[in-house]
Amino acid sequence: MPLLIEPQALLYLMQSLVFIVLAFVFFMYLRTFSRQYTKYWLVSLLTITSSYFIRAVIPYHNGVVIDNSHLLIVPTLLVVAQYTALLFLFAGVYNAKTNLKPSKSVFIFAFSFIVVFSIISHSFFAFDSKNAFNHFYLTVSLPNFVFSACFLALSFYLFVDKKPHFSSKVLMYFAFILGLRYLFYSFVSILALTEPWFKQLSFALKYFDVGATTVLGFILLVWMQGAERFAALNAISRAQYLGKHDSLTGALNREQVMARLSEVMVNTLENKKALAVFLIDIKQFKFINDTYGLKVGDYLLGEIANRLNNSIFLPQAVGRLSGDSFMFVLEFEHLSHVERAVTHIHEMINKAFYCNQQEIHIQASLGYCFYPEHANNAEDLLQKANLALHHAETNNLASVAFQEGMQAHGRHLLIMEKQLKAAIVNDEFILYFQPQLNLLTNKLEGVEALVRWQHPEKGLLLPADFLADLEELGMHNEFDQYILAKACKHNAKWFEQYHRRVAIAVNITAIEFQDEKLVASIQSLLQEYQLPPKYLELEITENVVMTDIYQGMETIVKLQNMGIKVSIDDFGTGYSSLSYLRELPIDKIKIDRSFIQEVASNDSDLTIVKSMVELSHGLGKRVLAEGVETDEQLNVLRHLGCDAVQGYFISKPLPENDLLQYFTPKHNN
Structure with a gap:
């Protein structure tokens, strides 16, 4: 069944x-x-x-x-x-x-x-x-x-x-x-x-x-x-949305903000008004990321974009061009509106940010230009605003409006950049050496390395002819590494040929000194050229350290632990002067030549130099006076207890071949 x-x-x-x-x-x-x-x-x-x-x-x-x-x-x-x-x-x-x-x-x-x-x-x-x-x-x-x-x-x-x-x-x-x-x-x-x-x-x-x-x-x-x-x-x-907006801040991306700027230009012309195109760059944003972390840095960028978008000036466009760079486009009728907008933008950026129970303050550099006064298309407006921003950052100014001369200067920098890079590749820079005399032994204490450019067309150029361009182009890091390597190479050659070691002092810029890789780079150079650390001295200005005194002191301590001496160059001319001297773990102070010129005839300069020497010795630091040009100056400095001197009275900066005479027995006695 x-x-x-x-x-x-x-x-x-x-x-x-x-x-x-x-x-x-x-x-x-x-x-x-x-x-x-x-x-x-x-x-x-x-x-x-x-x-x-x-x-x-x-x-x-x-x-x-x-x-x-x-x-x-x-x-x-x-x-x-x-x-x-x-x-x-x-x-x-x-x-x-x-x-x-x-x-x-x-x-x-x-x-x-x-x-x-x-x-x-x-x-x-x-x-x-x-x-x-x-x-x-x-x-x-x-x-x-x-x-x-x-x-x-x-x-x-x-x-x-x-x-x-x-x-x-x-x-x-x-x-x-x-x-x-x-x-x-x-x-x-x-x-x-x-x-x-x-x-x-x-x-x-x-x-x-x-x-x-x-x-x-x-x-x-x-x-x-x-x-x-x-x-x-x-x-x-x-x-x-991401095709038109920056994923981090929500502001328009570069492509869209430029397209928006082109649209606004047409409407502005019809309304018989003008546009101000602002480029905003956050100062020392890398320091923010390194100190507070990348998440805080991202938060700040987002908050900056929000503040710009919500500005009471009702911007026509706000965009993030790259990194910590923003564009802010404003329509105006009178220049007074622009002046108020500049102040307003700085106030928005300077106002404290709060993140993770931390109060963070930042500042910005501002460059701007006008439409239709300075250009009639978006790309040219951006370029000219960028030139103004570059001028503001180079000269440490808060805000700069575009001027016609800046364009010519920009073309000059493009030419110089190409020539300077070629000069480093072709090894066109040479070192001159200015001897430093020890006043206690009357012997050569060391030399300061001074750079010259053997230009293939213009001949021998002094630092004043190219250092400013190097700084504006942001090439100091690469250039300082190049000069450090060159100085170590010279020292190694002298030991090989004359069995002599001479301490070489090399100037280091603020950008290079703040580089976290500086210590490791110097260690590599010392190993490559078998150079004992005591024969390399780094000279920095007060302002280099005062930019971030704690980071500066940490770097100095690392260098000193390696056996490298660090000295303060042009002492007395910086904004800190004596106030931070006791906090800096430096070995030597170099008194600026401006105090030495009239030390033998001006009681005020004499008192200042005497105070510097006594204070430095009291803190356990050696003193070297720059710019000694007369016998009277030398005698005064010797009487004041100055440890060493350099200047034209001792010797002008010498090419390497002329320096070698100091390695002979005559100059060793």
Whole structure:
């Protein structure tokens, strides 16, 4: 005889097959998009599938008193599966809405509670026929009430959601209907359990539940499709946004701000007004990144962009060109508006920033030009504003307006940059050496290396002819490294040829001295040329150290630990003078020539030099006087206790061949 399958078992079997297909679709979504909520919903569907499969192969009746303990397992497993499905359904909704992932401890606690609660509720009165009604209430009425509370809570959660969408609204209504269904059945099962129509109601609700769970699966599927479509559209929108805006600050990027500037120029001309194009560069922004960290630096850039965009001057365009450089475009009628705008921009930048409970102050350099006065296209306006900004930074000015002469100077710098780089490659720079006389021994103490440029066309050029261009072009770092290597090479050659070591003093600029790689670079040079550290002396100005005194002192200490001497050049001319002398761990002070010129005839200069010598000696530092040109000056300095001198009276700067005479025995005595 053919095997007969009960209609209810067949229904559950077909439902389990439907959910297997749904679970497979969810699995493919999970593999493709790797969404956490899809994983939760997949577990929920698999749990529902297993419950239907159990119902199909092991028919049973809810709330019936049993006579064998092993028969208790099936209804307990089924209710555990139902509660678990609800748990992962809610976890998926929560993750989809908040993008937050519940912790493992939450799942462990919830699942443990489900198992314990299910076992207890199904065990009470399970074997007592006298308490069949109580057993029914615990295994049927109570779970229905719990399901009702859960679905109504889910509906309320979706109802108060601040960002509802179509799928979440559908699920909200669906959860509300299911909540009412389980609430209705829970109360009816208590009040009308013995009524003849109750069994028919229970039978009808089984078919309703089968259809409802199928609808639930498809609602979740529609949710996933909508979510991925929204994510795709959002990605497209973001890509379009990033194509026009800087990703860090939200300001227009260079391409878009230039396009915006071109549009504004047309409107401005029609309105018979003018434009001011400002370029803003943040001073010492690398110091901000190094001191506070890159995240703080990024935060500051974003805040600067916000302040510029929200300016009361209502800018026509605000853009971030690169790094810490911004463009600010303003329409104006009178020049007085521009002057107020300059002050306003500096006030916005100078106003304190607060990040991670830190108060940070920054400053900016400003260069600007006008349309249509200075140019009639966006690129030329940007170039001329950039020239003005470069002039402001080079001369340490807060703000500079473009002037026609700057363009010629810019062309000069382009030519000089090419020539200077070629000069370094072709080794056109040569060193002259000015001897330094030790007043105690009357012997050569050391030499100061002074650079000259043997220009292939202009002949021998002094530093005044090219150092300013080097500084404006930002080539000091490369140039200082080149001169240091050259000085070490000369010293190594002298030892090889004459078995003499002479300390060479080399001037170091502020940019090179603030370079974190300076110490490592010098170590490499000393090793390459086998030069003992005591024969290399670095000369820095006061202002080099005072730019960042703590960083300066740290660098000096590292150099001294290597055995390299550090001296302060042109002492007395900087803004710090004596105030920081006791804090600087330097070896030698070089008194500027301006105090030496009249030291023998001017009592004020004599008093100043005497004070410098006494103070330096009191702090354990040696003193060298520059610019000694007469016998009277030398005698005064000797009488004051000065340790060493240099100047034309001792010797003018000498080329290497003329310096070698000091290596002879005559000059050693």
